[in-house]
Amino acid sequence: MRRRLTTMVPLVFALLATAAARAEPPAMPAGDDPALRALVEQRFGGDRTGACVAVAVIADDVRTAHVCADPAEQARIEGDVAFEIGSVSKTMTAALLARWIAAGEASLDEPLSAWLPGTKVPEFEGQPILLRHVVTHTSGLPALPAGVPIPDPANPYAAMDVDGLLKAIEHAALTRAPGTTMEYSNFASMLLSIAVARRAGMPFDALMREELFTPLGMRTAHIGAPPAGVRAAVGHLPNRQPTSPWDFAADAAGVGGVRATLADMVAYVQAHLGQRPSALDPALALTREPVPTASGRPMAMNWMLGRLPGGTLHAHEGGTGGFSSFVGFDVAAGRGVVVLSDTALTSVGGLASLALHLVDPELPLGQPRKPATPPTELLDALAGRWRLSAGLAATIRHDGSRMFIHPDGQPEFELGYDSAGDFHPLAFDAVLRPVRQPGGGWGFQWQQGGAVMPAERVDPAAANGSAGGIAADAAPTVAELQAYAGEYPLAPQFALTVFERDGRLFIQGTGQQAIPAEPAARDVFVVPQVGAEFRFERDGDGRVTAVTLLQGGQAMRGERR
Structure with missing residues (x-):
């Protein structure tokens, strides 16, 4: 369920026309489509996470594939198996809210406090949190409520009951005006779930079943215990270890508590594509409309928006402790995709590359993360003492090609290394992501439990792998920087525009601000604050011809125009 780091390739959206309704939606196939299965195997076959994924592509027909990184594990996702869909649940909560709006009985400009009578909801200098702020993650509320205990990090929402959440909002304070900044807030989404249930006068799980699951033909989707004949998938960490399911207070479950089979989610996408007409159509259409806020970030009602060639994508990812999901569709093209995994993949990039490739084959598919041998120079560069946030310090050492991290006061842990360039503890779920530094050295980010902590070297005199880097007196000249200028x-x-200004190299992604990049080695520039590395290529005559963006374990290459 987590939230989202800034990346160089954002999803930016617009409103789409409604596709023509069909009398009968395309049926689920009896077996996997061989071509789709081969494509999914290309992305996940042999992946070091051991993930299993169930995939559907919805258009004039429905094609499905069920693939496990280890084919011997195929039984994990066969039959009517229900996955935790995490934050994709928020789009369904938005649909429940939209029913009142479509009927003229509510407005996105109503304050959240009007939907939580008797509860004091904070304001900022007289400006209230409106419903439009909640469904666009611009409420100003934090990701999680302060002061609410999390006794079991493996099941973090289990102890968050409705009374505790309402008390937490009464003690919350806003530091900025609602609507001005997008910051993903599960806290705000839990409050909306409670508010919708109270407005309806019935438990949230019953409301979801009666007003959304049943009308849309999502016959086995559920909150809480699965219906008869449906098996709950076992969630896994990306180190292949099983993990416990996530539990939610019933009325707060709209934040991420829906469980569903692949067939259920296909029915949901078909409804948005106009292939499964119902009385919910006006509400679903409202959820797809862009919701303006002062932040300027394009978003619909809990749907992220992204451009496609000739169309627009509505999409949402989900992630719990042991599951990942992605749902996206282009209404104008009449095409959608569902990807469900029984493994938490947030820390290693999620399901987006596969899902987006299935929507638009020109987008990169991605590759499996396979065990690899780390370069000796990288091991040398990371060895030493490091300090993370909150006073946590650790020592890193290596023994040949094996690396170990020893946090102060804890046992030492061995780290594996994968083909995407990340280290990961073999005993628990975390990622040590090396980050190239200006001048050619190396640092790293530590990712665990949804938090990203940059590391600071405690022993700066230690070797930091700067061989092959750029000395201070050998920085690129203006003419050398101008040689990189162009569009890639x-x-x-989406393209990168590269240009020189005031003796520095700037890189600007489509629809983004230009950011300065620092030289790290010949033809290599970095932006450490977002963990991005840019590697330029030259032809035989020495002319710059292409660039590869490395970020978050993913690589995207573009040739110079």
């Missing part, structure tokens, strides 16, 4: 398309509708 990385994907349809």
Whole structure:
């Protein structure tokens, strides 16, 4: 369920026309589509996470595939198996809210406090939190409520009951005006779930079942215990270890508590594509409309928005402790995709590359993360003492090709290394992501439990792998920087524009601000604050011809126009 780091390739959206309704939606196939299965195997076959994924592509027909990184584990996702869909649940909560709006009985400009009578909801200098702020993550509320205990990090929402959440909002304070900044807030989404249930006068799980699951033909979707004949998938950490399911207070479950089979989620996408007409159509259409806020970030009602060639994508990812999900569709093209995994993949990039490739084959598919041998120079560069946030310090050492991290006051843990360039503890779920530094050295980010902590070297005199880097007196000249200038398309509708200004190299992604990049080695520039590395290529005559963006374990290449 987590939230989202800034990346170089954002999803930016617009309103789409409604596709023509069909009398009968395309049926689920009896077996996997061989071509789709081969494509999914290309992305996940042999992946070091051991993930299993169930995939559907919805258009004039429905094609499905069920693939496990280890084929011997196929039984994990066979039959009517229900996955935790995490934050994709928020789009369904938005649909329940939209029913009142479509009927003229509510407005996105109503304050959240009007939907939580008797509860004091904070304001900022007289400006209240409106419903439009909640469904666009611009409420100003934190990701999680302060002061609410999390006794079991493996099941973090289990102890968050309704009374505790309402008490937490009464003690919350806003530091900025609602609507001005997008910051993903599960806290705000839990409050909306409670508010919708109270407005309806019935438990949230019953409301979801009666007003959304049943009308849309999501016959086995549920909150809480699965219906008869449906098996709950076992969630896994990306180190292949099983983990416990996530539990939610019933009326707060709209934040991420829905469980569903692949067939259920296909029915949900078909409803948005106009292939499964129901009385919910006006509400679903409202959830797809862009919701303006002062932040300027394009978003619909809990749907992220992204450009596609000739169309627009509505999408949402989900992630719990042991599951990942992605749902997206282009209404104008009449095409959608569902990807469900029984493994938490947030820390290693999620399901987006596969899902987006299935929507638009020109977007990169991605590759499996396979065990690899780390370069000796990288091991040398990371060895030493490091300090993370909150006073946590650790020592890193290596023994040949094996690396170990020893946090102060804890046992030492061995780290594996994968083909995407990340280290990961073999005993628990975390990622040590090396980050190239200006001048050619190395640092790293530590990712665990949804938090990203940059590391600071405690022993700066230690070797830091700067061999092959750029000395201070050998920085690129203005003429050398200008040689990189140009436009480099990385994907349809997204390109990097590179230019020199005031003796520095700037890189600007489509629809983003220009950011300065620092030299790290010949033809290599970095932006450490977002963990991005840019590697330029030259032809035989020495002319710059292409660039590869490395970020978050992913690589995107574009040739110079």
